[in-house]
Amino acid sequence: MFYVYGVCKKKCRSQAEKKVSSLRGKGAPSTQQEYELAVAEMTEEVFEKAKAICVSGELSTPSSVDQFIELAERSGQYKGLKPMRKRPAENAQGNPVKTKSGRHRYEYVPVDLRYLNEMSEPCSLVGDIGGPRKC
Secondary structure: OEEEEEEEHHHHHHHHHHHHHOOOHHHOOOOHHHHHHHHHHHHHHHHHHOOOEEOOOOEOOHHHHHHHHHHHHHHOOEEEEEEEEEEEOEOOOOOEOEOOOOOEOEEEEEOOHHHHHHHHOOOOOOOEOOEOOOO
């Protein structure tokens, strides 16, 4: 399971619209043009300060993550895009962490080159002529 984390301008705009709509008194925009201007300014402010969140759905391969990042960067609506993968959370002893309901807890970690190299190598449980391969 692979994901792309980053900052999306569309989500920042929706946050900015909520903030501008909540303004009251002298700070509230009185016309449509003032409202649009205030939303645009607030969007840029939120976009600069925003934390990275998941901006893609679940992607099946690292190559699809690269394609998503390439297309998103071309649009200019995203910043700070980085590939992440989902893995089971482990405690200090290396045992899997479980929730109160007994299910495994997952964490999102950056995809590193070592992980991609392991995934790209052929793996066979039976092995080639040289004997069984360790997966």
